[in-house]
Amino acid sequence: MSGLRLYSMPSSGNSYKVRLLLSFLGLEYTHIACENGSAALAEAKASGNAPMGKLPALHLPDGNILSESNAILCYLAQGSGWLPENSLQQAQMLAWMFFEQNRHEPVIAVRASLRTYPERAHLATPARMEELLESGHVVLALMEEHLSSNEWFAGTQASVADIALYAYTHTAGSRGGYDMARFPALNDWLPRIAAMPGYVPLEAVP
Template sequence: MKLYSMPSSGNSYKPRLLLALLGRAVELVDVEDGSPAIAQAKQAGVLPFGKAPVLELDDGRLLPESNAILVYLGEGTAFMPDDAVTRAEMLGWMFWEQNQHEGVIAVRAALRCYENRRHLATPERMAELLDRGHALLRNMEARLSGHDWLAGDAPSLADISLYAYTHTAAARGGFDMDGFPGINAWLGRIAALPGYKGLDE
């Protein structure tokens, strides 16, 4: 398999982390934002939605979208719950991650960290994202203050999906994580999983 991956992106980090936890090999193709490599990948037609990550299967089929890639890679593993209700809860968190969490937590980080987006980081916009982000993190805290994992009693794809941008929410996004002890303990549990690799590894 070949993974077209933007090294600095949380979305690209999700499949890299799952592959590391599963001990599975993949050929990584770095396509950083604004690089000649991503322009070449777009021209070659290997990024169906114009962005990374994309998983290219051995037969050449292309799977875009980070959470869809997680579902494909997680099939038949311990990260995919057997119980139908738990599996639906897992998917619910993953849909929420893309529909709510990523569009605030990741966006604020991008406005702070990517030079080509800093002109969009007005004080008003950053303050709005900060307030909304803390509210979203409180949703996670409500679950994780009384449970080890987001869905069921074991780590699932939901945890990997939401870990990607949550674990850099303070450093990159400027969010105050001191008020979220449940989330912080959960972050530690994921980092302690066998095979774990960080964003920059």
């Protein structure tokens, strides 16, 4: 697969998921960086290069544009070991990816963004931050419970569910202020991902 163009936000976990899988797969692509609040982001939205108004957006060589990070992961992973072959494991993988979008990202990424982006600081009331802290610890505890008896989220090897969940979990302590010491199995899983060939950190933007 060549001729891929990725519109992505350097600081965003959703965009990082796609950059990480592209790197694991060894796929070349052109990267268009559109940081939060930048003119490049406004231009990407206005020009239709981010058709759903959000990043990441992956432009395929045939002109199709894919939105939604987890959908992009599933597309890119076709035919690779990052998608389990067995339909039960595929459903388990999707369950964790829906969990990531419905329960994890809206809490853990949101708390991190309230602490990171100055223009959002006025939304970080003590009550909201406390609520996001408590609900985030519940989400992380669910992951911890699974990882206490499983090496990966679905199947016997890493899948795109692991990438989806890794993106905002690996910075949950540093950016989100979560107490990661409570989650030993999570702390074992994070370096398993980072040790895989082709791994790139969030900050390594092409």
